[in-house]
Amino acid sequence: MKVLRASDYKRMPWKNGGGETVEITVFPPNASVSDFDWRISMATVASDGPFSIFPGIDRTLSILDGNGMSLAIDGAAPVLLTRHSQPRSFAADVAVDATLPEGTITDLNVMTRRESFTHQVERASGSFSVSKQSDTETIIVLATGSVPMKSSQDSVVLEALDAVWIDDTIAIEARNIVCYVIRVNPL
Structure with missing residues (x-):
């Protein structure tokens, strides 16, 4: 990530x-x-x-x-x-x-x-995971507050308005914080 x-x-x-x-x-x-x-x-x-x-x-x-x-x-x-x-x-x-x-x-x-491209934006909170659905998909998660994230290889804490570009699957613990999951796909 x-x-x-x-x-x-x-x-x-x-x-x-x-x-x-x-x-x-x-x-x-x-x-x-x-x-x-x-x-x-x-x-x-x-x-x-x-x-x-x-x-x-x-x-x-x-x-x-x-x-x-x-x-x-x-x-x-x-x-x-x-x-x-x-x-x-x-x-x-x-x-x-x-x-x-x-x-x-x-x-x-x-x-x-x-x-050339389509996108989806999802509002999410609580405990959830995000995975790429294809090799060509781009996923970016924006956090509105402090949120720990963990992939199979790394972990990070995002602060307010930080984002992360996801390469595989990531687990997110966004208890009372809203995150926005953005998926961009080529046509």
Whole structure:
């Protein structure tokens, strides 16, 4: 397993200039916001407004901190996402307007290029294990607090907002901490 420490994440402005994103990891390595195949990032959202448009991209959003964000996706009725909601998937190339009914939030954003990759994001806690389902699958687990993880060859403790890139099977003891299991697969 490869540990990705929050202190090492790359910070950059949003594509629309409205804030800052914290890039956890991107593929291919060192890809920009216009040419990635897949990307995992976090952002602090402090004001209402439109999302950046990413042509040909699918996106899944989860709320990590704060009291929620309401999303109006492609003109549909707004949907409220909270820290307790399941991750919400939608196309990143349609109009999305966000409102913050109770102030600033931090979100987890997973994006894949629709023609090349798919992804799934699962919210998990308690004792669980995660295994690769194929040699081509990429699995990354993000912890929202201190969480011990153990594979057949190694063990590590992730701190808040650290992540781990999994090579085989890993056991996780996330008692009262939420983790996000991100699976990325080529088409």
